[in-house]
Amino acid sequence: MxxxxxxxxxCDLYTLKENCxxxxxxxxxxxPARFSPEDRYGRYRRALRQESE
Ligand SMILES: [Zn+2]
Known part of the structure; x- marks a missing residue:
């Protein structure tokens, strides 16, 4: 979903509704938020770890 x-x-408020x-x-x-380089490397490392185990 x-x-x-x-x-x-x-208001700088986050909501799911059509109106504030x-x-x-x-x-x-x-x-969509940009992925920071740190996060991308973190994902990459996690994926590598899963493959090696
Ligand atoms: Zn508002």
Missing amino acids: RSKIKKCRN PICGAPTHQTK
Whole structure:
């Protein structure tokens, strides 16, 4: 199940609703977060470990 996290630009609040529960303004979908290099290497290392075991 995909989570569609949205954000109110006015309140800087994350919500799943179409409208902000605080100010009622329409929320906007958040852009996918970029993976940091550290996280990518962490994943890579974990994958390697799984294969070797
Ligand atoms: Zn708001």
